Amino acid sequence: xxxxxxxxxxxxxxxxxxxxxxxxxxxxxxxxxxxxxxxxxxxxxxxxxxxxxxxxxxxxxxxxxxxxxxxxxxxxxxxxxxxxxxxxxxxxxxxxxxxxxxxxxxxxxxxxxxxxxxxxxxxxxxxxxxxxxxxxxxxxxxxxxxxxxxxxxxxxxxxxxxxxxxxxxxxxxxxxxxxxxxxxxxxxxxxxxxxxxxxxxxxxxxxxxxxxxxxxxxxxxxxxxxxxxxxxxxxxxxxxxxxxxxxx
Numbered sequence: 479x480x481x482x483x484x485x486x487x488x489x490x491x492x493x494x495x496x497x498x499x500x501x502x503x504x505x506x507x508x509x510x511x512x513x514x515x516x517x518x519x520x521x522x523x524x525x526x527x528x529x530x531x532x533x534x535x536x537x538x539x540x541x542x543x544x545x546x547x548x549x550x551x552x553x554x555x556x557x558x559x560x561x562x563x564x565x566x567x568x569x570x571x572x573x574x575x576x577x578x579x580x581x582x583x584x585x586x587x588x589x590x591x592x593x594x595x596x597x598x599x600x601x602x603x604x605x606x607x608x609x610x611x612x613x614x615x616x617x618x619x620x621x622x623x624x625x626x627x628x629x630x631x632x633x634x635x636x637x638x639x640x641x642x643x644x645x646x647x648x649x650x651x652x653x654x655x656x657x658x659x660x661x662x663x664x665x666x667x668x669x670x671x672x673x674x675x676x677x678x679x680x681x682x683x684x685x686x687x688x689x690x691x692x693x694x695x696x697x698x699x700x701x702x703x704x705x706x707x708x709x710x711x712x713x714x715x716x717x718x719x720x721x722x723x724x725x726x
Contacts, residue, residue, distance in 0.1 A: 482573050483594060484525045485517050486547075486563050488556030489580035491532035495711050500535050500580050502715055505722050509709065510535065511542050512583035512722075520590035523576065529563035554676060555686035557661070561668040571666040574598075579659035579708065584718055586704040593662045596698040604667035605690060606698040607634075608658040610705050617656055622710055624657040624685060626699060634697040637685050655699075657687075658706050667695075 489500045489510055496502070500510040510528060517526045527545035530536055531553075539546040547563040560577055569575070574597050576590055589608055596606040609626050617623035621639040628634050636642065637657055645652050663671070677692035679685075690697055709715050 482570070483522055483576065484527075484564070484567065484569065484573065485520070485523045485576040485578055485590065486560040487513055487517065487526070487528045487578050487580050488559040488563075489528050489530045489532075489535050490559075491530075491535055496709070496715075498534075499709065499715075500530075501538055502709075502712075504583060504715065504719055507542070508538050509583050509715070510539065510580050511544070513578060513580050513585070514539065514542070514544050516583070516585060516587055517576075517578055517590065519587040521587075522591055522594055525567075527563065528580070529559045531559070555689075556659075557663075557668070557686055558672050560663075561672040564665060564668060569665045571664070572601075573665040575663050575665055575668060577659075577661040577663070581709045582659065582706050583709065584721060585658070585660065585706040586702075589658070589660050589702060589704060589706065592700050592702050593660050596700060597662050597664060603698050604664045604695065605661060606700060607661045607687065608702045609655040609699045610658060610702055612654040612656050613705075618654050622708070626655050626657045628655075628699050632699050632701075634687075634691065634699050636691065637683070637687055639683055639685070655701070658702065659708065660706070661687075671695075 493499050501508045527547050528539045529547045529549050531549050531551040536546045549559050549562045553559040593608050596603045619641050625642045626637045627642050643652050674693050677689040680688040
């Protein structure tokens with residue numbers, strides 16, 4: 479395969495908060511199909527596939543005409559699952575691999591163009607991801623909204639489920655940014671990443687991107703103007719359903 483840019487959607491059936499989430503019905507389609515179809519609208523992506531360890535998800539993707547790749551059930555994170563999947567595609571080392579989470583059924587296709595741009599512009603960048611300025615106060619303290627702080631060159635300093643930065647002087651005001659689970663990696667970086675031991679902070683926060691930071695790799699963050707709703711439970715699924723019905 480000679481494609482330089484591909485998108486892999488990691489998807490697993492088991493979830494402590496919402497088992498079977500990828501196959502949940504959303505306006506007549508499984509949620510994973512909404513994600514897949516939005517990826518295909520991104521101009522930069524010539525190839526997209528779902529990487530899963532579950533036969534039910536595999537068959538559902540094949541049923542709507544999508545590409546699916548079976549992976550092991552032992553992966554620590556979605557990135558590890560993607561790394562296994564891309565090995566079957568014979569990609570060159572400098573190929574760009576986009577990771578779109580399977581629980582973001584209404585993300586903007588423009589997100590794909592935004593997240594790959596740093597890797598296109600700068601060969602030294604191995605990983606980039608999207609962040610969004612928080613406008614809903616509840617998300618500032620909610621652990622499901624992962625916050626991020628970054629330096630003057632837009633490289634991530636830290637990601638946390640806690641509220642960061644902490645404003646000690648109440649006369650000062652901070653801008654807060656949340657992380658969208660959308661990444662772009664170079665293919666050879668994926669090989670490096672999967673060989674790294676689990677990070678201590680990664681384990682504590684349950685955030686795989688911290689593994690890269692703990693081992694000294696830089697993550698470029700791109701501020702997007704488009705929000706994206708992550709479906710972590712059935713209430714959020716209903717919220718997304720209402721948004722889709724409103725757009726019809």
